[in-house]
Amino acid sequence: MxxxxxxxxxxxxxxxxxxxxxxxxxxxxxxxxxxxxxxxxxxxxxxxxxxxxxxxxxxxxxxxxxxxxxxxxxxxxxxxxxxxxxxxxxxxxxxxFLDVDLADVLSSSPRLVTVCADVRDPGNAGTVIRTSDAAGAQAVVLAGHSVDPYNPKTVRASVGSLFHLPVVLVDDPGQVVRALQEAGLTVLAADGAGEVDLFDADLAPATAWLFGNEAWGLPDELAALADHRVSIPIHGSAESLNLATAAAVCLYASARAQR
Amino acid sequence: MxxxxxxxxxxxxxxxxxxxxxxxxxxxxxxxxxxxxxxxxxxxxxxxxxxxxxxxxxxxxxxxxxxxxxxxxxxxxxxxxxxxxxxxxxxxxxxxFLDVDLADVLSSSPRLVTVCADVRDPGNAGTVIRTSDAAGAQAVVLAGHSVDPYNPKTVRASVGSLFHLPVVLVDDPGQVVRALQEAGLTVLAADGAGEVDLFDADLAPATAWLFGNEAWGLPDELAALADHRVSIPIHGSAESLNLATAAAVCLYASARAQR
Structure with a gap:
C-alpha cells in the first residue's frame, strides 16, 4: 500500500x-x-x-x-x-470505454433494443440504461447529439447497468433505424402524437424503441422512418410523461408481450 | 401597474x-x-x-x-x-394549499389511487404526481415522512398535475391502507420481493398502489397490511427500478387493465 x-x-x-x-x-x-x-x-x-x-x-x-x-x-x-x-x-x-458497434449488437439477434436520439440529460440517460436492463433489453443505442454515457451522472444513474448492457454510440439516428429494420427488428417511435395506442400495438416481434429529446421529442422526419409511431395514452390533465417514465412504460409493455 | x-x-x-x-x-x-x-x-x-x-x-x-x-x-x-x-x-x-382529506377522495369512489410512504426526494414526488395524473389515477396520498408536495422542486416536477390531481397528506401510512381497504379498494404494495408478478396480478378492480422510500422501499409491517405484494419482473443485471419509473410501470399496468 x-x-x-x-x-x-x-x-x-x-x-x-x-x-x-x-x-x-x-x-x-x-x-x-x-x-x-x-x-x-x-x-x-x-x-x-x-x-x-x-x-x-x-x-x-x-x-x-x-x-x-x-x-x-x-x-x-x-x-x-x-x-x-x-x-x-x-x-x-x-x-x-465499453461501447460496442451496432453490428456486434445486431449479430446477436436482439429481441428488444432501446434507441435514444438526442437525449441530453445525463441522469435521464442513465435511468434509461438502467430501465432497459431491468426490462430485458439487449442494448441501448445513444444516437445523434446525445449525452456522453461516460458522464459521471449517467454512470451513477445507471446503477451498474452501464457495465452490463451493451451501449452503442452512433451519430446518425436515421442510420440506426435503417440498420435495425434491415436486421429484422420492428422500430417503434415513442411519440405523443403517434397513431397507434401503446396498448393496441403488437409488441411480440423483435422491437427497437426510439425515444426523442426530453423537451422536443422526436423530429418528424426521424419518427417517419419508424415502422409505427406509438403513443402512451395520457389521462387527466397531464400533457406527457417525462422521458425516463415513458421509456419504462414502453419497455415494460414489450417485456410483457415478449415473455 | x-x-x-x-x-x-x-x-x-x-x-x-x-x-x-x-x-x-x-x-x-x-x-x-x-x-x-x-x-x-x-x-x-x-x-x-x-x-x-x-x-x-x-x-x-x-x-x-x-x-x-x-x-x-x-x-x-x-x-x-x-x-x-x-x-x-x-x-x-x-x-x-390544495390538499384535501382522504375521506373526500374516497367519497368519489376512485378506481386508481397512488400512495407514497416516506418518499423523500422532491423531484421524485413531483414525477409520481405527474405520472399518476397521466395514468388516470384520481388521487395521490403522501403518507408518513414524505416530502412536502409544496416544495418548489415537487411543484415543478409535477408539471401542473399538482393543480389537477387531488393530493392527500396523512401521517400514518397504515391508517391510509386500512381506509382504502374499507372503501373497497384493493391495496397493492410495490415490493421487489413481492409474491405476485405484476403481469400476473388482477388489476381490473379498484386499486391503490403503495410505494415506499427511494432507498429502502416499504417497511415489512406496512407491506404486510396490503392485500398483495407485487413485484415488477427485473431482467438483466439491474437490481431494481427507481421509484418514479417503478410507479409508472405499475400505474400504467393498472390503466391498461381498467380501460
Whole structure:
C-alpha cells in the first residue's frame, strides 16, 4: 500500500481530467464513482485500469478491492477532486470505454433494443440504461447529439447497468433505424402524437424503441422512418410523461408481450 | 401597474419566506414558479393569491396574467430571490394549499389511487404526481415522512398535475391502507420481493398502489397490511427500478387493465 496521494499528485491530476468529456473521448477512459459502479466495472474483464480509494474506503470495501489491478490510496481532498458526488463514497475506478458497434449488437439477434436520439440529460440517460436492463433489453443505442454515457451522472444513474448492457454510440439516428429494420427488428417511435395506442400495438416481434429529446421529442422526419409511431395514452390533465417514465412504460409493455 | 418592486420590498420578502417549509405550513401558502405552474394554479378557483412578474415576463405572458387577482411587477433581482430555478422564467404565483382529506377522495369512489410512504426526494414526488395524473389515477396520498408536495422542486416536477390531481397528506401510512381497504379498494404494495408478478396480478378492480422510500422501499409491517405484494419482473443485471419509473410501470399496468 502506498502513502495516501494528495490532490496535487500527478496520477490523481491525470485521473481528475477525465471529468472532461474531451479528455475522456481522447483517452477512451472514464471514472466509475462509488462501490456500486466499481463493483459493476470489475465484472467486465479488462475494464478497470486503476482504483483510487481513501484509507477508510479501502478498509470498508476491502473484499471488493482485493483483485483490482492497481489500487492507490488517496487523501480525502484528492477523493473530493475525483468524485462529483456531494458526499463521495471514497472509491473511484478509472475504466476503459465499453461501447460496442451496432453490428456486434445486431449479430446477436436482439429481441428488444432501446434507441435514444438526442437525449441530453445525463441522469435521464442513465435511468434509461438502467430501465432497459431491468426490462430485458439487449442494448441501448445513444444516437445523434446525445449525452456522453461516460458522464459521471449517467454512470451513477445507471446503477451498474452501464457495465452490463451493451451501449452503442452512433451519430446518425436515421442510420440506426435503417440498420435495425434491415436486421429484422420492428422500430417503434415513442411519440405523443403517434397513431397507434401503446396498448393496441403488437409488441411480440423483435422491437427497437426510439425515444426523442426530453423537451422536443422526436423530429418528424426521424419518427417517419419508424415502422409505427406509438403513443402512451395520457389521462387527466397531464400533457406527457417525462422521458425516463415513458421509456419504462414502453419497455415494460414489450417485456410483457415478449415473455 | 406598479413600479417594479425590489428584492427588499416587504411584499417580496414575505413571499420569499415561503421557500421554507415551516412558513408554508403555518400560512398554508406556497409558490408556483414559471408559466406552466401559474397556468395550472389559475385553473383552480381561489388558488392564486397574487402573482409576481418581471416586466419582460408580464409582457410575454400577458394573456395568462390578464385575470390574476393581484399582479406585482418586480425587478429581476427580486424574481431571482423568489424562484429556485437557475434561470427563472420571470413569473411566480403565491398559491393556497390544495390538499384535501382522504375521506373526500374516497367519497368519489376512485378506481386508481397512488400512495407514497416516506418518499423523500422532491423531484421524485413531483414525477409520481405527474405520472399518476397521466395514468388516470384520481388521487395521490403522501403518507408518513414524505416530502412536502409544496416544495418548489415537487411543484415543478409535477408539471401542473399538482393543480389537477387531488393530493392527500396523512401521517400514518397504515391508517391510509386500512381506509382504502374499507372503501373497497384493493391495496397493492410495490415490493421487489413481492409474491405476485405484476403481469400476473388482477388489476381490473379498484386499486391503490403503495410505494415506499427511494432507498429502502416499504417497511415489512406496512407491506404486510396490503392485500398483495407485487413485484415488477427485473431482467438483466439491474437490481431494481427507481421509484418514479417503478410507479409508472405499475400505474400504467393498472390503466391498461381498467380501460
Amino acid at each position: 502506498n502513502t495516501p496521494l494528495s490532490h496535487a499528485n500527478s496520477r490523481v491530476k491525470e485521473a481528475r481530467k477525465l471529468s472532461r468529456r474531451s479528455v475522456r473521448t481522447e483517452r477512451r477512459l472514464f471514472l466509475a464513482d462509488g462501490p456500486k459502479a466499481v463493483e459493476g466495472a470489475l465484472t467486465v474483464p479488462g475494464c478497470v485500469v486503476e482504483v483510487f480509494a481513501t484509507v477508510a474506503a479501502a478498509e470498508q470495501y476491502a473484499a471488493l478491492l482485493v483483485d483490482v489491478p492497481q489500487l492507490w490510496l488517496v487523501e480525502d481532498r484528492a477523493m473530493d477532486s475525483l468524485s462529483d458526488s456531494v458526499s463521495p463514497a471514497g472509491v473511484v475506478a478509472v475504466c476503459r | 406598479n413600479t417594479p418592486l425590489s428584492h427588499a420590498n416587504s411584499r417580496v420578502k414575505e413571499a420569499r419566506k415561503l421557500s421554507r417549509r415551516s412558513v408554508r405550513t403555518e400560512r398554508r401558502l406556497f409558490l408556483a414558479d414559471g408559466p406552466k405552474a401559474v397556468e395550472g394554479a389559475l385553473t383552480v378557483p381561489g388558488c392564486v393569491v397574487e402573482v409576481f412578474a418581471t416586466v419582460a415576463a408580464a409582457e410575454q405572458y400577458a394573456a395568462l396574467l390578464v385575470d390574476v387577482p393581484q399582479l406585482w411587477l418586480v425587478e429581476d433581482r427580486a424574481m431571482d430571490s423568489l424562484s429556485d430555478s437557475v434561470s427563472p422564467a420571470g413569473v411566480v404565483a403565491v398559491c393556497r
